[in-house]
Amino acid sequence: xxxxxxxxxxxxxxxxxxxxxxxxxxxxxxxxxxxxxxxxxxxxxxxxxxxxxxxxxxxxxxxxxxxxxxxxxxxxxxxxxxxxxxxxxxxxxxxxxxxxxxxxxxxxxxxxxxxxxxxxxxxxxxxxxxxxxxxxxxxxxxxxxxxxxxxxxxxxxxxxxxxxxxxxxxxxxxxxxxxxxxxxxxxxxxxxxxxxxxxxxxxxxxxxxxxxxxx
Numbered sequence: 001x002x003x004x005x006x007x008x009x010x011x012x013x014x015x016x017x018x019x020x021x022x023x024x025x026x027x028x029x030x031x032x033x034x035x036x037x038x039x040x041x042x043x044x045x046x047x048x049x050x051x052x053x054x055x056x057x058x059x060x061x062x063x064x065x066x067x068x069x070x071x072x073x074x075x076x077x078x079x080x081x082x083x084x085x086x087x088x089x090x091x092x093x094x095x096x097x098x099x100x101x102x103x104x105x106x107x108x109x110x111x112x113x114x115x116x117x118x119x120x121x122x123x124x125x126x127x128x129x130x131x132x133x134x135x136x137x138x139x140x141x142x143x144x145x146x147x148x149x150x151x152x153x154x155x156x157x158x159x160x161x162x163x164x165x166x167x168x169x170x171x172x173x174x175x176x177x178x179x180x181x182x183x184x185x186x187x188x189x190x191x192x193x194x195x196x197x198x199x200x201x202x203x204x205x206x207x208x209x210x211x212x213x214x215x
Contacts, residue, residue: 016116038186140173
């Protein structure tokens, strides 16, 4: 018996909520349609409970970073090598506010997976839509996936979204966001998550500000 779309999402939310650590690498393509990319963004995510995070992405030749070392939140949004200190992690809102305000410059990479890892903290949670339906099952990089469809409301448009959730691990492997109103600029986005690894050891030192990681 096939699971309902709402059941799949509920199980996916629970899956991310119980993770002790999470790693991925991926690419976002943005264009006027899914077949033709205007530009791409590469990203990597490293997370460890309760609040260790290293999220960096590269777009238009510039590398960006949001980092939490368990004590302070940092960000880097320009060509300088120095990190700006945003605030203490003891204020739970500091990290989520930084992730939220970076949504535009990051092509939403600071929203999609972080919204699942930091649930109920004010980020956009794509796994908690007002409506959801199942599509024909699909695959991503050879892995069998449930394909779910929803419609969400943005600041200036309605969006049709597709979530590709792995059948074996209930993890997000692809995410597509398509405006239902034609735009004059590229707004169709497709996220593909590679090298997803969960509950592997990540030492605290991996999240120190001085560590350099390359995409």
